[in-house]
Amino acid sequence: MQPWRTLDAVVTPDGRELVLAQRGDMFLIEVDGEELMSSRTHGSEEDLARLAVAALGDRAAPRVLVGGLGMGFTLRATLDSLAGRSGATVVVAEVFPAVVAWNRGPLAHLAGHPLDDPRVEVAEGDVAERLANDEPYDAVLLDVDNGPDAFTLDGNRHLYTAAGLERIRRALTPGGVLAVWSASDDPRFEDRLRRARFTPRVHRVRARAGGKGSRHAIFLGQRSIQ
Numbered sequence: 001m002q003p004w005r006t007l008d009a010v011v012t013p014d015g016r017e018l019v020l021a022q023r024g025d026m027f028l029i030e031v032d033g034e035e036l037m038s039s040r041t042h043g044s045e046e047d048l049a050r051l052a053v054a055a056l057g058d059r060a061a062p063r064v065l066v067g068g069l070g071m072g073f074t075l076r077a078t079l080d081s082l083a084g085r086s087g088a089t090v091v092v093a094e095v096f097p098a099v100v101a102w103n104r105g106p107l108a109h110l111a112g113h114p115l116d117d118p119r120v121e122v123a124e125g126d127v128a129e130r131l132a133n134d135e136p137y138d139a140v141l142l143d144v145d146n147g148p149d150a151f152t153l154d155g156n157r158h159l160y161t162a163a164g165l166e167r168i169r170r171a172l173t174p175g176g177v178l179a180v181w182s183a184s185d186d187p188r189f190e191d192r193l194r195r196a197r198f199t200p201r202v203h204r205v206r207a208r209a210g211g212k213g214s215r216h217a218i219f220l221g222q223r224s225i226q
Contacts, residue, residue: 001023002023002024003023004021004022004023004028005021005022005023006019006020006021007020007021007022007102007106008020008098008102010096010098012031012096016031016032017030017031017032017033018030018031018036018096018098018099019031020098020102020106020107022106025039026038026039026040027039027071027106027107027110029070029071029099037070037071039071039107039110040208041207041208041213042071042073042208042209043205043206043207043208043209043210043212043213044181044205044206044207044216044218045070045073045074045077045143045181046073046074046076046077046209047077047203047205047218048074048077048141048143048179048181048218049066049074049075049077049078049080049081049141049179050077050081051179051203051218051220052064052078052139052141052177052179052220053078053081053082053139054081055139055177055179055220055222056138056139056176056177059138059175060085060086060087061085061086061087061088061089062082062085062088062089062138062139063088063089063091063135063136063137063138063139064078064082064088064089064090064091064137064138064139064140064141065090065091065092065093065127065130065131065134065137065139065140065141065171066078066090066091066092066093066141066143067093067127067130067140067141067142067143067144067159068093068094068127068142068143068144068145069092069094069099069100069103069122070099070143071103071107071110071111072103072107072108072110072111072114072115073110073111074141074143074181075090075092075111075114075115075120076111076112076114078090078141079114079117079119079120082119088119089119089120089121090117090119090120090121091120091121091123091130091134091137092115092120092121092122092123093123093124093125093126093127093129093130094122094123094124094125095124095125095126095127095144097124100115100122100124103115127142127144127159128158128159128164128167130171131167131168131171132167132171134171136171136172136173136176137171137172137173137176138172138173138176138177139172139176139177139178139179140168140171140172140176140177140178140179141179141180141181142159142178142179142180142181143181144159148160148180148182148186148189148192148219160180160189160192161192162192162195162196165178165192165193165196165198165221166196169196169197169198169223172223173223174223174224174225175222175223175224175225176222176223177220177221177222177223178193178198178219178220178221178222178223179218179219179220179221180218180219180221181216181217181218182216182217182218182219183216183217184216184217185202185204185217186217186219189219190202190219193219193221196221197223197224198221198222198223199221199222199224200219200220200221201219201220201221201222202217202218202219202220203217203218203220204216204217204218205217205218
């Protein structure tokens with residue numbers, strides 16, 4: 001078996017090591033030696049996008065914020081799900097400039113070069129900044145951690161608190177959708193969504209396309225129209 005080869009490594013603002021590695025045609029991103037994502041398991045990330053866009057119904061010219069670029073699979077599925085919707089735009093917020101560079105370089109082919117799509121705006125920085133300072137979004141997709149806790153950056157923890165969810169609710173248009181990817185169920189987060197005045201739904205999906213791999217959870221929260 002081929003050994004893993006480190007392509008690049010950076011230190012995050014809170015002192016963790018973010019590593020891009022390759023073995024054959026497989027790519028891996030790790031944080032302090034723990035797997036964050038793999039190019040082999042992206043089915044649930046694609047489900048995150050498809051479920052969020054489907055929840056918007058036939059809304060015209062939707063504006064979508066994707067928090068977390070990863071290896072580009074969530075962004076690609078978002079773009080594909082929006083096909084045929086004139087005027088649709090997608091902002092992808094990625095806190096690590098290195099991840100953006102990886103997606104323009106060695107990872108670009110994995111999801112079909114989604115950063116080259118003219119509907120996409122890349123925002124290098126904290127997704128919370130876009131939530132606080134941008135025009136409203138019709139959908140907000142969060143794939144910045146392993147679920148509603150802070151695995152990648154401790155600073156992400158606020159996104160899943162009552163105050164963070166209120167900020168997201170204010171950043172959504174009436175009837176807009178929040179979608180959160182999670183490696184596992186979290187009934188407390190589902191309850192937190194409800195208390196933050198979202199209508200929550202939980203979808204349990206497989207990690208890999210074709211119904212294979214471990215089960216992940218997609219939390220959907222729809223803002224009321226009032």
